[in-house]
Amino acid sequence: MSCDTVTSSTLAPALAHSRYLQRLFTRHPDLADETAAHLYQPFSHAEMSLRLLNDSANDEAAFKRKLRRLRQAVMARLIARELEGLADLDEAVHTVSDLAELAVQHALAFVTRNETRPGRPIGEDSGELQELIVVGMGKLGGRELNVSSDIDLIFVYPEDGTTDGDVRLTNHEYFTRIGKKLIQLIDDPTEDGIVFRVDMRLRPFGDSGPLVCSFAALENYLITQGREWERYAWIKGRAMTGDGDALMQLIHPFVYRKYLDYGAYQSMRELHSQIRREVQRRDRIDNIKLGPGGIREIEFIGQVFQLIRGGRVKALTQRETRGTLDELGRQGLLPAETVAELQMAYAFLRNVEHRLMYIDDAQTQTLPGNDDDRARIATSMGFADWAAFTAALAYHRDRVTLQFEQIFGLPQEATGGADDGAWQQTRDGEQAPDALAAKGYRDATELARKLAAFASSNRYQQMPDRCRQRVDHILPALIGVAAGYPNPDDTLSRLLGLLEAIGRRESYLALLAEHPQTLNRLAELYSASPWVSDYLTRHPILLDELLDARLLYQAPDWVRLGKILRQEIAELGDDTEAKMDCLRHFQHTQVFRIVAQDLAGLLSLETVSDHLSALADLILTVTIAEVWRELPKRHCEVPRFAAIGYGKLGGKELGYGSDLDLVYLYDDPHPDAPESYARLAKKIVTWLTTLTSAGALYDIDLRLRPNGTSGLLVSSIEAFAEYQRKSAWVWEHQALTRARFVCGEATIGAAFDAVKNDILRSERDLDALREEVVKMRERMFETHPPKPDDVKHCRGGIVDIEFIVQYLILAHARRFGDLTGNLGNIALLGFAARDGLIDAGLASHAQTAYRELRRLQHANRLNGTKPSPATLATIADAMAAVRTLWSQLFGEPADE
Structure with a gap:
């Protein structure tokens, strides 16, 4: 078989499809042999770069010619490989993108090397050599990049100044001259064609703007003139x-907002409408890029999420469409099945687009009208005929249209019956109590007054027009939705605050x-709890959590969430403020999800406390690691340091808004250790307690450390042990009963x-112990008198039960080691009864009392109301049993 026969056979599918390839090989038969051989x-x-080496200096x-012949060789092989089934979409777009990038870089080097008379461009401020930054867009x-695409470019340079050569510019x-010549090298048609058509219309002010601009000019343009579609383009x-990092630092805040930018929906919707009108005007319905269900709609889906969330989620600032879609699936922002449909x-569509372009090397995305080309497209896509191909095409376009309309469709009204005039009447200066009363508001007159005050307030009157229009919508x-809840007046008042x-x-x-x-979800939460409504009003970024009920009500996986948090922190590099804000956003989000599940009845009180404690453990773990990493002059890579939790953190009984009681310990013989860990401890407190723009994390209480407020912030484990054995008060040993290792060096x-364990199992004088426990309890009454509706401090209440358990541990752990387990007061009461230390019946009542009192305390936190006498009456017998148990153990009555 001859070489020509082999070549013809190998390239047959490509030649049958592409008239461009037929013409190219007729003109350059050696290229056909080369293509077949490779x-x-x-x-x-690397192969492209090698072909461009040693280009003629002048x-x-x-x-x-060299650039254009390279383009011919790349196109010939790519067409042949794709149509032979040897290359996929990734190879196609990356190969053409590599070609364009190399062409630009070599053309810039050629022009710069030969433009010598003006000399070198020097920055007037830095005195440094300036280099043209060629930005690839789209x-x-x-x-x-498409196989027959234009390339969209923008030319930028860092500083104004002048050149230092014979001809001063x-x-x-200077850069305008360089830019024009660069375009000519790539875009000018010769007998070998062009390399790429160059489109400069995305630059500031478009065709009417200067060809190049400095950083300062670009920044000023983006701030004063930049439009929404330019955010999308960038x-x-x-x-x-050139210096791409410096340019991107300038561009990033224009494209990506620090907050969640939901205004992008409307902006993208308007841009899409303009494109759709243009498609219809030019009768381009068969355009697989711009028509319904086309490539552009898939790109818009990815990019609207990028505009909304890219300022918060760095992983969404990537440039590739398919990578963005995958990330939306990983983030849970699109269902996995939706991502799969859009990817397919x-x-x-991109494969069809390439096959359309391969026919004549023309930039087209419109389906052909003649039978021959239709047959070419169907066959090259693996279909028997045009009808089978168009059926598959219609399926994919329909799926894209469905997803696009779900995301970008105009919002429907909320269920619950919108208000039928109260707000309009109020805005018109009228009182609207009748309209409110008709919807079921109880004190309609007072609510009408609040609405009128809102409408006449400076805050409303001075809102930007777009904001006021949003509020009016x-x-x-909200008036209609809030009316459907049992406490409509409170619900709407809280929503007005938001x-x-x-x-x-x-x-x-x-x-x-x-x-x-x-x-509806918002009103439900605002109706259920003033604490939640206040929390959400202080942290409105959490409104985003209402969008996806699956995430909002999904049980937390702390291992997975820890990985996500660490990844987000790692992506922030050395930006301390951003890392502190990241911790706050994460913590606020998790607390909000927990409380939403709590209010929905999905979690027991014990589970709520477990989750809140696990969250605090995670925040402390990540904070210690990050603070140590940022600490100057640290003497080791991994700190030999630990955080010990006391109180509610130690007992895993954290509630919403609880402080963290902490003690810091280290075990490190290095001479710099005390100073290093003291600085670490101070920094940890700063990171956790500082009020940033994102809010605060936790209040920290370090008073339980050895020697209290007069003691060192951090102690060696030896010093801690010595203090506990020789100097600690009884109340400190009481506190130790609930302490646990939280994080750090295991x-x-x-x-x-x-x-x-050694301290808790020490031999003690029981009479002296009882006396000290009682004294400590009485000392607490000085600041917290025992009021009947104060479930924590009342007689027979939470603190009494805690003191009973602490006493039992200190008195009997030497004989009954299971009492030292950090298992919670309810379990420990059961152990004490089993071991014969207290009456089993009283223990059971005390367990009931503790469980119910904590539930009331929790409800008080969420609802802002004290328990009623009727509610307390339901557990009166259990609380009486606690008082009896107190009297039996301490030899004194625990009066009501």
Whole structure:
């Protein structure tokens, strides 16, 4: 078989499909042989670079020829490989992107090397050499370039100044000259064609703007003139030459907001409408890029989430469409099945797009109208005929359209019956009690007054127009929804407080307007708990949590969440403030999810406390690691340091808003250890307690450390053990009964447990112990008198039970070692009864009392109301049993 026969056979599918390839091989038969010989080898970046080496120093014609011949070779092999089934979409887009990037870089180097008379451009402020930054936009920026695409470029340089050569030019003039010549080298048609068509319309001010701009000019433009569609365009912006990092630092805050930018929905919706009108005007319904269910709609789906969340989630600031879709699935922002459908549709449409372009090397995304080309497309896509192909195409476009409309469709009204005039009457200066009363509001006159005060307030009157329009749209729906709850007046009053707090934050208003289904969930929470409504009003970024009930009510997986938190922290590099805010956002989100599940009746009180304690443990663990990593002059890579939790943290009984009682220990012989760990301890407190723009984390109480407020912030394990054995008060040993190792060096945790067990199992004078416990209890009454409705401090209440358990541990752990287990007061009361230390009946009543009193305490936190006498009467017998038990143990009556 001859060489020509082998070549023809190998390239048959490509030649049958591509008239461009037929013409190219007719003109360059040697290229056909080369393509066949290397068909099973992708055209790599290295191979392209090798072909561009040793370009003629000053021969522009030769350089142009080399670029264009390279493009022909790349296209020939890529077409042949794809149509032979040897290359996939990834190879196609990356190969063409590599070609474009190398062409730009070599063209810039060629022009710069030969533009010598003006000399070198020097920055007027830095005095440093300036370099042109060529930014690839669109699909080039995302490394997903079409095989016959334009390349969208923007030219930027860092500083103004002048050149230092024989012909002095301003830097702007110099880089304008460089930019024009670069375009000519790539875009000018020669007998070998072009390399790429260059489109510069995405630059500031478009065709009417200067060809190049400095950092200062670009920043000023983005701040004063930048439009929403430019944010969308710059998502894919990628510097291919020069100081790309500095440029991206300038661009990032323009594209990605620090807050969740739900206003992007409307902006993207408007942009899509403009594109759709243009498609219809030009009769481009068969355009697989811009038509319904086309490539652009898939890109819009990814990019709207990027605009909304990219400022918070760094993983969403990537440029490739498919990578973005995968990340949306990982983040739980799109269901896995939706991501799979969009990925399949994207690959199908992009493959069709390439096959359309392969026919004549033309930039087209429109389906052909003639039978021959239709047959080419169907066959190359693996279908028997055009009808089978169009059926598959319609399926994918329909799936894209469905997903697009679900995400971008105009929001529907919230259920619950929108207000039918109260807000409109109020805005018109009328009183609206009748309209409110008709919807079931109890004190309609007072509520009408509150609405009128809101409407006439400076906060509402001075809102930006878009914000006020959003409020006017949302508030009638909230009036209607709130009316459906048992306490409509309180619910609406709390919701008005939220609107006042977010009234100038269009993003939050946009979230509620774009997702009116969240209003029911919002009103439910605001109706259920003033604590939750206050929490959400202080942290409105949590409104985002209302969007997905699956996430909101999903049981926390602390191992997985810990990995997510650490990854988010790691992506922030050395930005301490951003890391502190990240911790706060994470903690607030998890607390909000826990309380939402709590109010929905999905969690027991014990489970709530377990989750809140696990959350605090995780925050402490990550904080210690990050603070140590940032600490200057640290003497070791991993700190030999531990955090010990006392009180509610130690007992895993944290509630909403609980302080963290902590003691810090270390075990490190290094001479710098005391100073290093003291600085670490101070920094930890700063990280946890500082009020940042994202709020606060925890209040920290360190008074339980050895020697209290006069003691060192951190102690060696030896010093701690010595203090506990020789100097600690009885009340400190009481506190030790609930202490536990939280995080840090595990060997210190084991050493602490050994000290704790040794102390708790020490021999004690029981009479002296009883006396000290009673004295401590009486001392507490000085600041917390025993009021009947104070379930914590009343006689027979929570503190009495805790003191009983602590006494039993200190008195009897020497004989009954199971009392030293950190298992909670209910379990320990059971152990004490089993061991014959207290009456089993009284123990059972005390367990009931403790469980119910904690439940009432928890409810008080959420509802802001004290338990009623009727409620307390239901556990009166259990509390009386606690008082009896107190009297039996301590030889004195525990009066009511």
